[in-house]
Amino acid sequence: MFNEFQLKMLNREASLPKNSPSTIIEHLNIKDGMVVGDIGSGGGYFACEFSKKVGKEGQVYAIDVKEKSLDYITRNLEKEGITNVKTILAQPHGIDLPEKVDLFFLRNVFHHLPEPAEYFKSIGRFLKDNGKIAIIDYEKQKFSFTSIFGHHTSFNVLLDIMERAGFYPLEKHDFLQDQLFVIFAKKGD
Numbered sequence: 291m292f293n294e295f296q297l298k299m300l301n302r303e304a305s306l307p308k309n310s311p312s313t314i315i316e317h318l319n320i321k322d323g324m325v326v327g328d329i330g331s332g333g334g335y336f337a338c339e340f341s342k343k344v345g346k347e348g349q350v351y352a353i354d355v356k357e358k359s360l361d362y363i364t365r366n367l368e369k370e371g372i373t374n375v376k377t378i379l380a381q382p383h384g385i386d387l388p389e390k391v392d393l394f395f396l397r398n399v400f401h402h403l404p405e406p407a408e409y410f411k412s413i414g415r416f417l418k419d420n421g422k423i424a425i426i427d428y429e430k431q432k433f434s435f436t437s438i439f440g441h442h443t444s445f446n447v448l449l450d451i452m453e454r455a456g457f458y459p460l461e462k463h464d465f466l467q468d469q470l471f472v473i474f475a476k477k478g479d
């Protein structure tokens with residue numbers, strides 16, 4: 291369970307220039323009026339950044355299984371006067387949303403999902419036509435903290451799981467150190 295300090299640290303880590311948050315956001319191509327779901331939103335750094343991109347007509351859903359994370363995000367939203375981000379409490383195996391989204395974004399969350407192929411099959415119903423899923427996760431490294439604790443995903447495993455869930459890789463970006471960044475689209479779109 292994350293406490294307030296850990297959530298602050300998650301946001302700090304997400305915002306560090308060495309983790310290229312601005313370049314990540316650029317590559318997501320988020321436009322005014324879009325609906326974006328940030329699954330595993332943690333401390334809410336990306337959800338708040340997305341809120342600037344979607345503007346007043348758009349909507350961001352900060353989605354997490356931890357109520358403490360969502361409470362922390364809600365307090366920050368109130369402090370910052372951000373009105374186009376809603377928090378959604380998720381179950382480990384799936385989500386429920388009031389509308390379809392243009393983009394799901396998952397950063398460092400994929401390796402937490404208990405049955406990822408089933409998960410993405412199920413959330414596909416909340417994707418608009420031509421909607422996309424952007425996944426960032428650690429790649430397996432020989433000597434790294436994240437790999438020792440199994441917090442990683444290999445590119446081939448990711449492709450295989452997403453293929454089984456009905457998605458194909460549309461874009462693969464290689465500018466992140468030690469992390470995969472792949473954007474998927476629904477087969478048939």
Ligand SMILES: C[S@@+](CC[C@H](N)C(=O)[O-])C[C@H]1O[C@@H](n2cnc3c(N)ncnc32)[C@H](O)[C@@H]1O
Pocket residue numbers: 300301304329330331332333335353354355356359380381382383384396397398399402403404
């Ligand atoms: C390592 S943090 C990443 C936070 C944020 N995405 C970031 O980049 O700063 C992983 C987050 O995923 C959440 N999480 C874990 N399993 C989840 C699931 N099945 N559905 C939604 N969120 C989940 C955790 O509660 C945590 O907030």
